[in-house]
Amino acid sequence: MRPFHRTFTSAAVALTLVGGTAAVATADAPAGRPAAVAAASVQVPDGVSAGVAVFDRQAGVFTEELNTSARFRSVSVVKLLLALDFLWNRGPDYTVPAADRALLEPMLRSSDDDAADHYWSQYGGSAIITRMVSRLDLSDTAPPPTGYEGFWGYTALSARDTVKIYRYLLDSAPGPVRDFVMGNLRRSTRCASDDFDQHFGIAGAFDKPWAVKQGWAGSSYPKGTCGSGGTAAVPRTAGPAPAAAAVDLTRPALHSTGTVGADDRFVVAVLTLHPVGTSYGKAYTDIGRLTRSLSAPGAARPAGWWYGTWSDHVNVRRDPSTANPRITQLPAGVEVLVGCQARGQKIEVPPYSNDWWAYxxxxGGWISNIYISSPDNRLPDVKEC
Incomplete structure (x- = not known):
């Protein structure tokens, strides 16, 4: 036996999607839920504010639209505009100098803040946003508010403008620019440069091929969700909020943007704000559930069962034992996709023990079932590996 922590199943109502049909599961239902099939419309978790747009490039229509013009602080999604501004007039072959490649690649793949600081300070700060608004005919994007020009993460952005940025990249940008930016977004690293696990939203809701640029900021998010943890820290994209700002600069933000499907068929923009004090794992789980509800016909969905976890800094191992170094660590309390389970090393969390492990x-690794929110050592309905 082992502890049963209903970190995520204790909500009044959870949405389970089986074969495309929505079914309500109460808090007393089993903790695991099958990997979601696309729902008919966006499912926004309680307490979350969201702006959502999904554009089908093949059909030329939006399959999802929710608060598409609502302005959110961009956090790291603005790095797309920093990269495009730098690449805008690079000559006929759009060659990226080695020194800039060394900055732009980690900025796009791993959301490196030092690189963003460099391009913001070297190329005009707010003037970058003004230029890109004009070039891409953006409707809702705006520079940081007066007095906060140094905070690039305070740039205002909407879901519909995010779709415009990707459509420019995919349909209008010079080939070398498209290949450079999208190529790096396809190589998104799970652990960001600041050691946050950034494979939430799109990266969890869909199988590859996908390309993503994520964003996050919140004083309640602990630093180091991919590593050993650490003290709570406010990312450099944040700062003291203006007394009267047109965009909410205080609630924790978590954004997932990019493309899914063959030939980048669907452009997806999911911008979210969460109640003050929301943990990273809870926000990660909520944006995951929202993104899994989106309609993207034909885009591949991951197979398995979603389960909540408990405890801080749960290690993901290469095999069902503690013999080898960990691969990474889970954000505290995050929901994970379980593909199968197997017996392995017995793990003790007194007074409980468990020798079952979830893949x-x-x-690409294993965690002990002792850290999964389910009343039994062996997860119900999950196949054996």
């Missing part, structure tokens, strides 16, 4: 296909 997490999206991490």
């Amino acid at each position: 997490l296909p999206q991490y």
